[in-house]
Amino acid sequence: FRPPSKDPPANMLGLRRVASSAAPAVRGYATTTPRAAKLGVEAMASKVDLNGANVLIRLDLNVPLSKEDGKTVTNDKRLRAVVPTLKFLSEQGAKTVIATHIGRPKGEVNEGMRTNVVVPRLSELIDVDVQYIDDCVGDKVKAATADMAAGGVTLLENVRFYGGETKNDPELAKAMAEASNAKLYVNDAFGTAHRAHASTAGVCAHMDLCAGGFLMDKELQYLQGAVEAPEKPLAAVIGGAKVSTKVPVIESLLDKCDSVFIGGGMIFTFYKALGKDVGASMVEEDLIPMAAELMKKAEAKGVKFFLPSDVIIADKFAEDAEAKNVSVDDIPDGWMGLDIGSESMATFSSELKKCKTVVWNGPMGVFEFEKFAKGTFGVADALAAATDAGAITIIGGGDSVAAVELAGLGPKMSHISTGGGASLELLEGKVLPGVAALSDL
Numbered sequence: 001f002r003p004p005s006k007d008p009p010a011n012m013l014g015l016r017r018v019a020s021s022a023a024p025a026v027r028g029y030a031t032t033t034p035r036a037a038k039l040g041v042e043a044m045a046s047k048v049d050l051n052g053a054n055v056l057i058r059l060d061l062n063v064p065l066s067k068e069d070g071k072t073v074t075n076d077k078r079l080r081a082v083v084p085t086l087k088f089l090s091e092q093g094a095k096t097v098i099a100t101h102i103g104r105p106k107g108e109v110n111e112g113m114r115t116n117v118v119v120p121r122l123s124e125l126i127d128v129d130v131q132y133i134d135d136c137v138g139d140k141v142k143a144a145t146a147d148m149a150a151g152g153v154t155l156l157e158n159v160r161f162y163g164g165e166t167k168n169d170p171e172l173a174k175a176m177a178e179a180s181n182a183k184l185y186v187n188d189a190f191g192t193a194h195r196a197h198a199s200t201a202g203v204c205a206h207m208d209l210c211a212g213g214f215l216m217d218k219e220l221q222y223l224q225g226a227v228e229a230p231e232k233p234l235a236a237v238i239g240g241a242k243v244s245t246k247v248p249v250i251e252s253l254l255d256k257c258d259s260v261f262i263g264g265g266m267i268f269t270f271y272k273a274l275g276k277d278v279g280a281s282m283v284e285e286d287l288i289p290m291a292a293e294l295m296k297k298a299e300a301k302g303v304k305f306f307l308p309s310d311v312i313i314a315d316k317f318a319e320d321a322e323a324k325n326v327s328v329d330d331i332p333d334g335w336m337g338l339d340i341g342s343e344s345m346a347t348f349s350s351e352l353k354k355c356k357t358v359v360w361n362g363p364m365g366v367f368e369f370e371k372f373a374k375g376t377f378g379v380a381d382a383l384a385a386a387t388d389a390g391a392i393t394i395i396g397g398g399d400s401v402a403a404v405e406l407a408g409l410g411p412k413m414s415h416i417s418t419g420g421g422a423s424l425e426l427l428e429g430k431v432l433p434g435v436a437a438l439s440d441l
Contacts, residue, residue, distance in 0.1 A: 039439040041085060041186050044211040051093030052150045054182035057085070057213065058199050058434075060189035060418065061100040061118050071117045078191075079122050081418055085188045085213035086126045086153065095148040097180040098155045099136060099199045100189070107163025115158050128153050136162070137172065141179035156180075159199045166197055173202030188213025190220075191419035193434030194426075200434040210439045215418065220435065222394050222415040223359075223426045227256050231356040231392060237348075237379055239264030239362030240399070243287045246362065247294070248428045254297050259304040259355065261348055263340050263364035263375060270295065270307055271328060279313065279331040306348065310341030312365065312372055319369045339365025340375035349382040358383055361396035361424060367403050376403045384412035396423040 044050075059082050066072035073079070089096045103113040116132045123130045128151070133144050136156035148154055156179075159165045164172035176199060185207040187193065192200050193216065204210045212220070226234070236253045238246055243266040253260060262270060268281040273292040298305035311328055313335040314321035325341045326332075340348070345364075352358060360383060364375035380403055383393040393413045395404050398420040404410050417423040422432060 037440055038435065039209060039211040039441055040217050041088060041188075041211045041213050043441065044184065044186070044209055045088075045092055048184065048209065050089065050184070053094055053184055054097060054145060054148070054180060055089055055094045055184045055186055056097045056099060056177065056180040056182040056203065056207070057089070057186040058189045058192070058203075059098055059100045060191040061098075061115065061122070062102050062191070063118060065102075065112075065117060070112050073118060073121050076121050076125070078418060079118060079125055081215050082188050082213065083125050085186065085215060086122075086128075088214070089186070090126065090128055090151045090153060093150040094184075095145070095150060095181075096153045097145050097148075097182060098130075098153065099159050099176065099180075099203075100155070101158050101160040101165075101192075103158075103160075105158060105160050107160070107166075109161050110158075113158055113160075115155055119155060122155070126153065130155050133157060137175040137179045142181060145179065145181045159197075162198075164198055166195070168196045168198050168202045170198075170202055170205070173198040174206055176203050177206035183208040185210040186213050187211075187434050187438065188215045189434070190216050190417070190422055192422070193419065193432040194422040194430070196433035201437045204437040210437060212435070212438055216435070218415065219417060219419065219423070220426070222392075223396070223417065223423055226357055226359050226392070226394050227253070227427055227429065230256070233258040233355045234357045235259040235261065235352060235355040235359070237261045237263065237352070237358065237360040237362075237383075239266070239360075239364050239376070241265035243269045243284050243291055246424075247287070247290060249361065249424050250294055251297070252428045253359075254294070254301055254303055257303055259306065259351060260298060261306045261352070263308060263348075263379070264362050265337075267307055267311075267340075268337065276328060277331060277333075278337070279333055279335040281331070281336040304351075306351065308340040308344035308375075309347070310343045311337035312339035312341055312375070314338045314372070317366075319371070321369075321371070323371045337365075338369070339367075339372040340378075342374075345375055345378040349378060349385075352379075352382045352386055353389065355386065355391060357392045357394075358386055359394045359396055359427065360400050361398065361427070363399045363403055367399075367406070373403075377407050380404050380407045380409045384409045387412050387414055396420075396427060398423075 064074045105113045131154045236257045268278045269284045270291045272283045273288045365372045367373040367376035387393045395416045
């Protein structure tokens, strides 16, 4: 659910499910996930002596900054996520050269997007005095990276200050490799692995070995494992404002899941496909046939397909809107659904408790408004309980992560992805360019 001017709420559908066949035998992650075919940083260390060797590492340090001073890191989660890999390289005696980005400078130098803002906190986290260079290519960088001490860490300037970065320009990729003085490369930036950029793909052509870092390995283990070798029953909870952004992942998961739970604004397009009135809620008219097709596919595949049976409706899209809990068959004209209802939440919670693996991507409602946050937080509570009961729970990036953290339930989840778009594409079964570029074992 989002403001009508951007992503108007699309309604939520009556609870409907199709009986499924018995779940297949339980399987584990480790034996079949494709991640096993790619080189990891520990395997790299077993192949070559890292002591004194320059290693170029791509990280995603795109952290939120204070609106007051534009310099203070307000959430260091992405910095903390890469600490294990950085510490490992430093302990091995490697000379670690970090390539990263902040914001979207669109190929131009932007003073508010320089990477030096992360130096103080990153230095504190890895207990190494991180050096900073205000460029990522050129003679100045090459001289600085040649003069590093073993175990040292140098942070380069925002790679997206160069337009060729997002275009995977081969000349820029070559220049980055030369300036880093590295023939070894590590990618621990899962959040950008779905992009074929100069620092995530092109630069690998100039390296002897390219490995995934510990964060990359964990992301692939959980996300690929969830769809390729999950412990069954496997459920997917898919929310968000629009069907259009989630069709590929829903289609892919229908081939793998035992149950699919739909929430968020997209449900109203499904309701419309079922012939229901949705009041003032937005419907993606051109996707009504697709919504109907997805429900048919679920039924044909024996996948239980859950849509909310009741919703919280509002007379306007605002925090102070009047709110009511009604059946999806009783949405009045002029009202819009902004959250799943209490009956639906109880059903979702009950069914999710039966699952051994749960993947969640997208909120159930407008959780930024307290009146319409119960569904989203209810799913977070249900997944936390499932984790306690032994299930594997995976939060697939984006607003779901924000909701889990706002609810204070992050530690209760098995895995919280650091990549929104990357996690979606992985769940869709796509090959990520940043992963494909890594060396095979």
